[in-house]
Amino acid sequence: MSTQLLIQSAMNGFGLAVVYILVALGLTLIFSILGIINFAHGEFYMLGGFATYYAFGVFGLHYVLALLLAVLAVGGAGVLAERLVFRRLRGKTLNGFIVSLGLLWVLQASAQLGFGVLDKAVPSAVGGVLRVGSVVISSERLLVIVSGVVLIAALYVFLTFTRAGRAMRAVAQDADAAALQGVNIEAVSALGFGVGCGLAGAAGALLAPIFAVSPTMGALPVVKAFIIIIVGGMGSLPGAVIGGLLLGAVEGIGTLFMSSAAVSMLGFLVVIAVLLVRPRGLFGVA
Amino acid sequence: MTIRITAAAALALLMVVSGAAPAGAAEKTLTIGLLGPLSGAAASYGVELQRGAEMKTDEINKAGGLKIGGDVYKLKLVAYDQKAQAAEAATATNKLVFQDKTKYIIGNAVGATCNAAQTITEPNKVLFAFVCWGTSNLAPDKPYSFRSMLSQWELAEPFYRWVKETHPNIKRVAAISPNDTSGKDTNTAVVKALKSLGFEVAGDEYYERGTKDFYPILTKVLAQKPDMIDVAAAPAGEAGLILKQALELGFKGAKGWTAGTNPFTIISVAGREAAEGVWSPANINVKSEHVNSAVRKFGEAYEKRYGEVPGVIAVANYAAFDVFAQAMQRAGSVDTERVLDVLTKERFETVWGPLVIGGKETYGIDRQFLYPLVISEVRGGQVVDLAQVLPAALKKK
Numbered sequence: 001m002s003t004q005l006l007i008q009s010a011m012n013g014f015g016l017a018v019v020y021i022l023v024a025l026g027l028t029l030i031f032s033i034l035g036i037i038n039f040a041h042g043e044f045y046m047l048g049g050f051a052t053y054y055a056f057g058v059f060g061l062h063y064v065l066a067l068l069l070a071v072l073a074v075g076g077a078g079v080l081a082e083r084l085v086f087r088r089l090r091g092k093t094l095n096g097f098i099v100s101l102g103l104l105w106v107l108q109a110s111a112q113l114g115f116g117v118l119d120k121a122v123p124s125a126v127g128g129v130l131r132v133g134s135v136v137i138s139s140e141r142l143l144v145i146v147s148g149v150v151l152i153a154a155l156y157v158f159l160t161f162t163r164a165g166r167a168m169r170a171v172a173q174d175a176d177a178a179a180l181q182g183v184n185i186e187a188v189s190a191l192g193f194g195v196g197c198g199l200a201g202a203a204g205a206l207l208a209p210i211f212a213v214s215p216t217m218g219a220l221p222v223v224k225a226f227i228i229i230i231v232g233g234m235g236s237l238p239g240a241v242i243g244g245l246l247l248g249a250v251e252g253i254g255t256l257f258m259s260s261a262a263v264s265m266l267g268f269l270v271v272i273a274v275l276l277v278r279p280r281g282l283f284g285v286a
Numbered sequence: 287m288t289i290r291i292t293a294a295a296a297l298a299l300l301m302v303v304s305g306a307a308p309a310g311a312a313e314k315t316l317t318i319g320l321l322g323p324l325s326g327a328a329a330s331y332g333v334e335l336q337r338g339a340e341m342k343t344d345e346i347n348k349a350g351g352l353k354i355g356g357d358v359y360k361l362k363l364v365a366y367d368q369k370a371q372a373a374e375a376a377t378a379t380n381k382l383v384f385q386d387k388t389k390y391i392i393g394n395a396v397g398a399t400c401n402a403a404q405t406i407t408e409p410n411k412v413l414f415a416f417v418c419w420g421t422s423n424l425a426p427d428k429p430y431s432f433r434s435m436l437s438q439w440e441l442a443e444p445f446y447r448w449v450k451e452t453h454p455n456i457k458r459v460a461a462i463s464p465n466d467t468s469g470k471d472t473n474t475a476v477v478k479a480l481k482s483l484g485f486e487v488a489g490d491e492y493y494e495r496g497t498k499d500f501y502p503i504l505t506k507v508l509a510q511k512p513d514m515i516d517v518a519a520a521p522a523g524e525a526g527l528i529l530k531q532a533l534e535l536g537f538k539g540a541k542g543w544t545a546g547t548n549p550f551t552i553i554s555v556a557g558r559e560a561a562e563g564v565w566s567p568a569n570i571n572v573k574s575e576h577v578n579s580a581v582r583k584f585g586e587a588y589e590k591r592y593g594e595v596p597g598v599i600a601v602a603n604y605a606a607f608d609v610f611a612q613a614m615q616r617a618g619s620v621d622t623e624r625v626l627d628v629l630t631k632e633r634f635e636t637v638w639g640p641l642v643i644g645g646k647e648t649y650g651i652d653r654q655f656l657y658p659l660v661i662s663e664v665r666g667g668q669v670v671d672l673a674q675v676l677p678a679a680l681k682k683k
Contacts, residue, residue: 002509005505005509008505009502009505012499012501012502012505013502015499015501016499016502112325117324117325117326117329117332117333118329118330118333118523118551119327119329119330119522119523119526119555121526121554121555121557124557129534129536131536136534136535136536138531138534141501141534207498210498211498211499211527212498212523212526212527212555214326214327214329214523215325216325216326216327216496217498219496220496220497220498251502252501252502254502255502255503255505255506256502256505256506259465259491259492260465260491260492260493260494260497260502260503261465261492261494263502264494
């Protein structure tokens with residue numbers, strides 16, 4: 001096996017990882033603040049894809065503007081979902097889980113009715129490929145990786161250095177104690193849900209020109225995101241990043257040595273192994 | 287008295303408004319079931335199945351219904367989405383057979399879903415026509431099942447024989463398919479054809495349905511330096527992504543799509559550059575001057591109604607509906623045993639021209655619709671016919 005083939009595979013894996021991480025970060029953020037496992041998270045990813053399809057592909061807005069619009073629209077949809085549905089279920093994990101399953105089907109069926117069932121291609125935002133030796137990456141994918149890394153860094157800065165971000169972390173650690181300190185739990189919940197969904201929307205929007213969009217496009221990324229947050233630890237943001245990198249590496253490099261079915265299975269084997277050895281995940285707290 | 291007259295007048299008015307037929311031939315409703323992946327990555331198959339069926343159903347109903355024996359039947363089409371999953375297909379078939387009481391299911395795609403549906407259709411003597419590509423979908427112990435479209439076993443050998451004759455520089459071919467019955471069977475047929483014709487197999491790869499990122503699998507395939515990649519049984523959306531990403535990774539070789547049922551659909555996903563030069567033996571180009579006028583007319587009506595060019599699946603299911611309707615009329619009954627008897631003994635005129643049902647040498651039973659295949663190429667965003675070839679089974683007939 002040549003070194004360049006390994007580097008290419010590692011690069012493929014890293015590209016996958018960045019997208020998985022964006023989806024997983026939103027999922028774990030929502031869980032840490034509201035205690036809700038949002039099975040409909042993939043549908044917000046799908047909405048981000050369709051927002052880009054219409055803004056960029058159909059109405060011809062500038063790609064960057066279309067991306068921003070997609071993130072804002074999906075973030076807004078997240079806030080709406082929190083206000084209308086999930087607010088009353090905060091901390092009720094099982095109820096939230098069932099309601100989110102219902103929301104998944106409602107959003108997916110609505111998308112099928114509204115957008116049609118066939119894949120819709122989104123024009124390329126940037127063309128060309130970058131070559132280093134025989135290692136190749138398309139400019140589109142490079143844009144996704146760079147944008148993804150910037151978004152992850154921005155989330156870190158937001159959560160660490162801003163008042164709203166610190167309030168979110170406080171609520172995630174202990175909602176009652178945060179409330180006693182004057183934190184508006186309801187506002188933080190809505191913001192957390194919005195930011196989480198906005199991240200999924202960003203992932204969908206970034207990938208729309210590469211993968212095309214369809215109403216069921218959210219199914220696979222959300223499964224990967226669940227693998228990541230279980231491995232990384234439910235509610236742990238660093239865990240989501242490490243889990244995403246781990247899964248990306250397994251899928252990117254694993255495909256060289258085994259079939260894609262075996263690689264998919266490997267992800268779940270990693271979950272089983274982590275749950276057996278460290279039930280709270282790599283970075284989760286007991 | 288006044289009340290009676292008023293009631294009679296109201297009834298007469300109701301009959302006029304509802305278009306009820308006068309006494310004579312009793313009008314009945316015949317429910318025809320349809321299964322298909324109507325959502326998800328393989329939805330392009332299901333949508334074409336449904337549209338082909340809708341075209342024939344509406345055609346029959348607008349002409350006053352289907353006259354069978356002394357009765358006139360209006361057709362009612364009931365379609366369920368099986369999402370390309372076997373378990374969903376079994377559930378949907380149960381609904382069609384036991385809830386909707388249909389004895390005819392005309393339309394289904396994706397091999398594993400046909401196997402699941404057949405566990406219900408066969409014991410209940412439900413006549414079942416499909417475009418599934420599983421090898422085991424046609425067998426002597428499945429007498430009520432028909433394939434209405436050429437499958438990989440009719441297509442792969444003549445296609446690669448044509449490749450060998452017209453492009454002798456192509457030596458190494460890699461096949462990529464979904465990891466399920468359709469995909470496995472298609473790659474098996476492609477690999478068998480490649481080996482028998484002296485090609486080298488540069489890859490026999492599978493991916494999970496729903497995959498969007500093909501870089502990992504393509505990195506592995508391209509390391510084997512294939513002269514040609516065949517996106518064998520991949521549906522349009524996934525086939526388009528594979529070709530687009532192969533181009534990004536620097537692949538400049540030949541491209542085939544053995545199950546390429548509608549090359550127009552791949553252009554929109556892959557883009558013109560990546561789709562350029564894709565050969566497909568499974569398609570029918572309804573705009574070609576080489577096809578008969580019935581297919582061209584169907585294509586025009588379809589495009590007018592749905593705004594898209596129909597692929598071979600739409601034509602195949604339209605033809606299957608037609609054949610079954612003709613068989614019912616000739617049998618003078620909707621009893622599936624009597625209709626089956628006609629189907630297996632008589633010949634039918636369809637949009638394909640005179641239809642031959644064969645396949646015994648491959649499947650052990652004559653249940654495969656046979657017609658000439660056309661090898662086409664995507665050229666400049668259009669689909670161009672290159673050659674017409676007869677499947678081996680049709681040559682023997």
